[in-house]
Amino acid sequence: MYAISLGDDGAELRPLEPWHAKEFLAHLDRGREFIGQYIAFGSKETDVDSARAMLQRYADLRAADSASLHGIWLDGKLVGGVLFLNFHADQGNCEVGCWLEPAGAGHGLITRAIRILIDFAIEQRGIHRVEWHAAAGNEKSLNVARRMGMTRDAVLRESHPHKGVRHDIEVWSVLAPEWREARARAQHGDL
Template sequence: MYAISLGDDGAELRPLEPWHAEEFLAHLDRGREFIGQFISFGSRETDVPAARAMLQRYADMRAADTGSLHGLWLGGTLVGGVLFLNFDAEHGNAEVGCWLEPAGTGRGLVTRAMRVLLDFAVEQRGIHRIEWVAASGNVPSLNVARRLGMTRDGVRRQAHPYGGLRHDLEVWSILAPEWREARARAVENGH
C-alpha cells in the first residue's frame, strides 16, 4: 500500500484500514488517556473486533466518499492520525480532525499530514471550505488550525458535554483560495 513521506524523520501518512486493527488497538491503548482528554475518539474500541469495526466504518465512508481515516507512522510505529470526519464533494465542504498518542506530539506530524489532506481536498476534489472543530481547552489542536492558516469562525459555547463538563467548541475554517495562499507562504518560509 502507499505511504506518503512527511519529512526526513521517518514520518509517514498511510491509509488506516481494517487489517490494521491489532496495531490500531495497541496504539489506542498506549494513548487512550492522552487522546481522551478532549475527545472520545477510540474510547469504545477496547478489543480487536471493536477496533476492526471502527476501521471498517471509515473504510465504508471512504468507499462512499463521505469521510476517511489516515494513520501517522513514526519510525514504523502508528502514533496517531488525521481524518475527514465528513466529506461532501457535491457541496464543497469537509471537516477534518486528528488524534495523537504522546509519542507523536511536539513533532509537527499533524500539521504536516493535514497539509497533505488539505491539498488533496482542495486541489484534487474541489473542496471549497474545510472546517476544524476543537474544544477551547485543546490548545495543541487549535495551534494546528492556526499553523494551517485557518480563521476562527466562532465559539459554540458549552456545546460539547464530555468528561462531566460542558466544553466550548471553537470552529475554525479555511477556504480554498486562503489555503492556496497559506500553502504558498509556507513554501516560501521553507515549511
C-alpha cells in the same frame, strides 16, 4: 497502499485499514488517556473486534466518499492519525481532525499530515471550505488551526459534553483561495 513521507524523520501517512485492527488497538491503549483529554475518539474500541469494526466503518465511509482515516507511523510504529470526519464534495465542504498518542507529540506530525489532507481536499477534490473543530481548552489543537492559516469562525458555547463537562467548541476554517494564497506565499519565502 500509499505511504506518504512526512519528512526526514521516518514519519509516514498511510491509510488505516480493517487489517490494522490489532496494531490500532495497541496504539489506542498506549494513548487512551492522552487522546481522551478532549475527544472520545477510540474510547469504545477496547478489543480487536471493536477496533476492526471501527476501521471497517471508516473504510465503508471512504468507499462512499464521505469520511476517511489515515494513520501516522513514526519509525514504523502507529502513533496517531488524521481524518476527514465528513467529506461533502458535492457541497465543497469538509471537516478534518486528528488524534495522537504521547509518543507522536512534539514532532509536528499533525501539522504536516493535516497540510496533506487540506492540499488533497482543495487541489484534487475541489473542496472550497475546510473546517477544524476543537475544544476551546485544547491549545495544541487550536494551534494546528492557526498554523494552517485558518480563521476562527465561531465558538459553540458548551456544545460538547465530554467526561461530565460541557466544553465550548471553536470552529475554524480555511477557504480554498486563502489556502492557495498562503501556500504560494510559503513557496516564495514570504512567510
